[in-house]
Amino acid sequence: MDSLEITIRTTGGVAKYPAKAHARRVAEKTGLSEGIIGMQGTNTRFFSNSDQPQPFRQDRYFYYMSGCDEPSCFLVYDIGKDILTLYLPPVDYTRFYYDGRGSTIDEAMEKYDIDRAAYQVSARTWWSFQKKFVLPGTKVLAADGPSVDDILRRALDACRSVKDADEIELIRKANQISSIAHKDVLLQLHNCKSEAEAEAIYMRTCIARRAKAQAYGPIFGAGSNASQLHYIENVASFGDSQLLLVDAGCEWQRYASDVTRTIPINRKNPGEWPSKEAKQVYDAVEEIQEKCIKLMRVGTKFSFVALTAQHLAVDALLSLGILKGTHDEIWKAETNRAFFPHGLGHHLGLEVHDVSPPLRLLSQEQERKESQKQERWWRRQQRKQQKHEFIPPFDWGDHGRPYHARRRRTNLLTHISVPGEPAMEEGNVITIEPGLYFNEVVLRKFFLSKDKQRKHIDADVLKRFMPVGGVRIEDDILITSEGPVNLTTAPKGKEMLEILRKQG
Structure with missing residues (x-):
């Protein structure tokens, strides 16, 4: 395994975006007590047939879990050990005059609510990192790419839709x-x-x-x-x-x-x-x-x-x-x-x-019955509303005109x-x-x-x-x-x- 330079976070510092709290919330929503969550941030891109860079905009799922707004990073959250690690791209000294540089490890530890920071060595992307450093049999969840299922995306959406x-x-x-x-x-x-x-x-x-x-x-x-x-x-x-x-x-x-x-x-x-x-x-x-x-x-x-x-x-x-x-x-x-x-x-x-909370998963039979129930209730309300004012009370409950997810x-x-x-x-x-x-x-x-x-x-x-x-x-x-x-x-x-x- 290639060596990685890692720094452990110390307490104190300025107020930070609550990335660690978000990671814990997301992990809790997955229902898993062990496993690894991995995410790759956005890379710097250039316009087609041009030497001009596109305006950088960090992937919002990645930002929610890291608080990091720098390009070409990825993160790993170990659910069982409760450790959030941010991997930074190596510092490119040839670009200092033009673009400045990204954070050093010490700076990242000061700026971001993470447990560890490391430079990417040969692990240039999350997927190559996964192949190299994740033990066989470890359950891996990813927001993009070949993830095992949509557990992570549903967990992220459930958390992001409720703001802290x-x-x-x-x-x-x-x-x-x-x-x-x-x-x-x-x-x-x-x-x-x-x-x-x-x-x-x-x-x-x-x-x-x-x-x-x-x-x-x-x-x-x-x-x-x-x-x-x-x-x-x-x-x-x-x-x-x-x-x-x-x-x-x-x-x-x-x-x-x-x-x-x-x-x-x-x-x-x-x-x-x-x-x-x-x-x-x-x-x-x-x-x-x-x-x-x-x-x-x-x-x-x-x-x-x-x-x-x-x-x-x-x-x-x-x-x-x-x-x-x-x-x-x-x-x-x-x-x-x-x-x-x-x-x-x-x-x-x-x-x-922004993302909406995930839908409750219903069988076709449950969906059919719920739709029929909503339609019957709605028709009753129409008959009652002689003036068609349609101002519902606050306790509408589980009613409403049906609109099917299957279009x-x-x-x-x-x-x-x-x-x-x-x-x-x-x-x-x-x-x-x-x-x-x-x-x-x-x-x-x-x-x-x-x-x-x-x-x-x-x-x-x-x-x-x-x-x-x-x-x-x-x-x-x-x-x-x-x-x-x-x-x-x-x-x-x-x-x-x-x-x-x-x-x-």
């Missing part, structure tokens, strides 16, 4: 910076004439506060651009746009925020809605979000909240006169997909679309309502982001061109709402035993309008 106190503070900090940046856009919007200028204000605030990394490509969509969910060009002039949709969230120490605000553009009367239709759509989306946030409680399934949002959207579109017919007819035809085409939210953490024919609007879906629990952080959109191409090509859909859409009323473009409002919600906690403080609603009035 350190993770919550990092997400809160990311939200704080993003919220300040969103507010700065409001404060200076009167000086802006384009999406690019507004984005520059947001980015300047984030970078000045040392949050240079964005959790995703910022979206600054004015007018019809707001109807494109992942619009990222951010270069158009405001022109006669009524609204600016801003979907942007920074990272703080690898943890994401995800914040969306929709802002009225009104140069003559700042802080006032440019049209009655813009106000009506905004008010509808705001009401949907407020009602859904109240439902974000321990023991409730998120799919039920997502389902409620879709029914509230149907009610809102009927109230606005955009849709016509009965609630049940529209729901069956799925016409509301024209205006609310996405899910209500997602988990948030080391990824902006059978079903109503896609329920987002994640799958048999085996676990209920929300304390420590989950989940976004709530309802929206209503008026995308001319989508409406014309996929809805107004089909009799099944067209008969439920009032084309004359719709024409008045098309200039609105789109409205989305998004906050990051922490699930606690005391109820939902909104981590996002970016101004919205009346507070947003008041800021715009004062600056105008």
Whole structure:
């Protein structure tokens, strides 16, 4: 066996990312008392046909178990001995002038919550290390590559979906910076004439506060651009746009925020809605979000909240006169997909679309029975709701419209309502982001061109709402035993309008 230089950790030092606690949690979730967990981090990569490196982004599973944000590392956690070892690449002295260097062993022991550190010698990768140094017969779990089964991934997802106190503070900090940046856009919007200028204000605030990394490509969509969910060009002039949709969230120490605000553009009367239709759509989306946030409680399934949002959207579109017919007819035809085409939210953490807790494993017979039970319950509730308000109590229990994991024919609007879906629990952080959109191409090509859909859409009323473009409002919600906690403080609603009035 090739020799490895190893240093044993001493106590003390500065506060560190709790990698060892995470490793123990993951090991406990595997149900194993002995064995080895191995993970390889991300290597440095170059763009195709170029000498320019791609921006480095550490594998998030690896980071969760190591707290290490350096390239070309791998880790080994011995479950039985409770020893977490980080393997560092050899120091390349020829690159000092260009790239600096990675951590030495002593520096790694100071920075990371690990038990041992070692340089990679001939063990250049985790897989070659496994062949060379892991005893035959030892149970090995790996997050990627030829692992024995999916035990480790399920354990990692179960742990990552429930944030500890350190993770919550990092997400809160990311939200704080993003919220300040969103507010700065409001404060200076009167000086802006384009999406690019507004984005520059947001980015300047984030970078000045040392949050240079964005959790995703910022979206600054004015007018019809707001109807494109992942619009990222951010270069158009405001022109006669009524609204600016801003979907942007920074990272703080690898943890994401995800914040969306929709802002009225009104140069003559700042802080006032440019049209009655813009106000009506905004008010509808705001009401949907407020009602859904109240439902974000321990023991409730998120799919039920997502389902409620879709029914509230149907009610809102009927109230606005955009849709016509009965609630049940529209729901069956799925016409509301024209205006609310996405899910209500997602988990948030080391990824902006973070991992979800693993599903309970059900047999086909269990899945069939659960689906039938949910369908019967849902139909009973529909009959009781004469006004179709669809505001469920907090004790919905194990009910909800079925959405099968095997992608059978079903109503896609329920987002994640799958048999085996676990209920929300304390420590989950989940976004709530309802929206209503008026995308001319989508409406014309996929809805107004089909009799099944067209008969439920009032084309004359719709024409008045098309200039609105789109409205989305998004906050990051922490699930606690005391109820939902909104981590996002970016101004919205009346507070947003008041800021715009004062600056105008």
